[in-house]
Amino acid sequence: MSISTERQEEGGWSTLFLAWAIALAATLGALFIGEIMGQAPCILCWYQRAFMFPLALVLAVAVIQADRNVWRYALPLSGAGLLVAGYHVLLYYGFIPEAIVPCGKGPSCSDAKMTIFNVVPLPVLSLFAFSAISILLLIGRRETVR
Template identity: 55%
Template sequence: MPDRASPPSDAPILAAFLIALGATLGALFIGEVMGQMPCVLCWYQRIAMFPLVPILAIGLWRQDAAVRFYALPLVLAGLAVAVWHSGLYAGLIPEGVTPCTENGPSCSDRTQMAVLGLPIPYLSLGAFGATALCLIFMKGKRP
């Protein structure tokens, strides 16, 4: 009989799915409902985050431990961009190396919307970091 105190084996993938879903819905709400245009680095992070929702949903539905190998490359790519974006926002990376152009919002603009008192680059960093931890520490057999 399984120990009731231990979480089910699909808890990390469920957590990763819920984080990706929340981040995706949050990004869509901020962009489409609130009308805040994303910067170039935000677009790159969206490219990495949005496909995670169906990938993790299918992995959760099929109870496939191998889903980490499909999702982790996207998560790590998004995490790398989020680290860069957060460094720009914090002033640790000079603005001269930012990919943002004059046609859109600045990647290090302090007037960008904050949610729960945290700027969007930090929220993205947290979402990608938490998703990466969930996928790295998933239990299950290797394919």
């Protein structure tokens, strides 16, 4: 195996590992906020969890198996979560009218307790996590297509 091939494989594994680490951190963060801090998630947060939690497992298996084709089944999960998170951020900042707000019932993400360090709202963190994972999977895809 040539040095450039080894570096490509190492680069593919490191992007995959980083994507998994982000998914794991997001999953553990959501569990901590919900179970330890006692903050109940809103409806849209539940949808985002429905995409992030399996993504953490899928990427963990892919890291262990060094599956460089994981983008085929992880990118749809990440993309769907990205869409929900993007919609949630638009709702959070008021770009979408109140009449079509699905998280009007139950807990609200606009509460001050739903921010990290009283600055970054949880929907924005979710958007960043899904964006980063999607970008890393696309980078990994590009490396496998070569």
